[in-house]
Amino acid sequence: xxxxxxxxxxxxxxxxxxxxxxxxxxxxxxxxxxxxxxxxxxxxxxxxxxxxxxxxxxxxxxxxxxxxxxxxxxxxxxxxxxxxxxxxxxxxxxxxxxxxxxxxxxxxxxxxxxxxxxxxxxxxxxxxxxxxxxxxxxxxxxx
Amino acid sequence: xxxxxxxxxxxxxxxxxxxxxxxxxxxxxxxxxxxxxxxxxxxxxxxxxxxxxxxxxxxxxxxxxxxxxxxxxxxxxxxxxxxxxxxxxxxxxxxxxxxxxxxxxxxxxxxxxxxxxxxxxxxxxxxxxxxxxxxxxxxxxxx
Numbered sequence: 215x216x217x218x219x220x221x222x223x224x225x226x227x228x229x230x231x232x233x234x235x236x237x238x239x240x241x242x243x244x245x246x247x248x249x250x251x252x253x254x255x256x257x258x259x260x261x262x263x264x265x266x267x268x269x270x271x272x273x274x275x276x277x278x279x280x281x282x283x284x285x286x287x288x289x290x291x292x293x294x295x296x297x298x299x300x301x302x303x304x305x306x307x308x309x310x311x312x313x314x315x316x317x318x319x320x321x322x323x324x325x326x327x328x329x330x331x332x333x334x335x336x337x338x339x340x341x342x343x344x345x346x347x348x349x350x351x352x353x354x355x356x357x
Numbered sequence: 358x359x360x361x362x363x364x365x366x367x368x369x370x371x372x373x374x375x376x377x378x379x380x381x382x383x384x385x386x387x388x389x390x391x392x393x394x395x396x397x398x399x400x401x402x403x404x405x406x407x408x409x410x411x412x413x414x415x416x417x418x419x420x421x422x423x424x425x426x427x428x429x430x431x432x433x434x435x436x437x438x439x440x441x442x443x444x445x446x447x448x449x450x451x452x453x454x455x456x457x458x459x460x461x462x463x464x465x466x467x468x469x470x471x472x473x474x475x476x477x478x479x480x481x482x483x484x485x486x487x488x489x490x491x492x493x494x495x496x497x498x499x500x
Binding site: 267268269270277278281284285288289292299300301302303304305306307308310319326327328329331332 | 420421424428431432435445447451453462469471
């Protein structure tokens with residue numbers, strides 16, 4: 215890996231990620247968000263570093279942190295939801311800020327076995343369900 | 358991360374990955390394959406460890422190697438093909454053996470801006486084009 219630099223010290227979450235998600239936890243490098251779509255347990259990790267588009271834009275120390283936090287999220291999703299499969303994706307074709315999807319998939323979910331993106335309309339959580347879900351995830355991630 | 362074990366010492370490539378791809382390079386942990394679909398420059402990394410389904414099944418030392426090799430592949434794809442975006446995916450809904458897609462995306466490709474999976478029929482390479490593409494990739498990955 216070659217030496218990397220970031221264009222500034224200021225990180226701002228992309229407004230689409232801000233509006234589509236609910237905050238779960240701030241880890242050492244990534245902010246963890248819950249996608250507001252109750253069709254699937256769906257986390258999004260956003261490394262809090264400015265100007266990132268691709269995974270290889272991360273400095274080595276941040277790549278290490280991000281990978282560790284991604285594994286932590288994947289294990290939390292496995293332990294809490296017991297999915298049939300976990301899907302991880304870094305796409306960014308529509309939202310260019312680097313973000314990592316971690317999605318619990320079930321053979322009975324509405325998109326199985328296809329990837330979730332664009333398959334069925336978003337189904338926002340009912341307010342009463344958000345606190346419990348975020349609490350479970352936060353407990354697993356911050357323990 | 359907790360301690361991990363693998364179920365055996367014997368690794369066999371899943372037959373669907375074997376039949377759909379062309380070998381590019383063996384790195385320290387992952388074998389790198391070229392998806393035989395000329396619609397997109399599309400690599401697949403397969404950690405050569407038995408019994409893996411999820412990213413978090415990798416032992417920490419293999420996770421570190423796999424991440425480094427993923428970044429190396431992403432940088433190679435960027436340098437060789439100058440894509441508009443790189444898509445990375447770990448799905449496994451249909452092929453359960455852990456494998457990582459690294460796909461060069463262009464705003465003019467046949468699936469843009471959607472993820473590539475299931476969008477358009479596979480378009481195998483013409484034989485004369487395979488050696489050049491594999492040679493370019495191998496040169497970048499083994500340098």
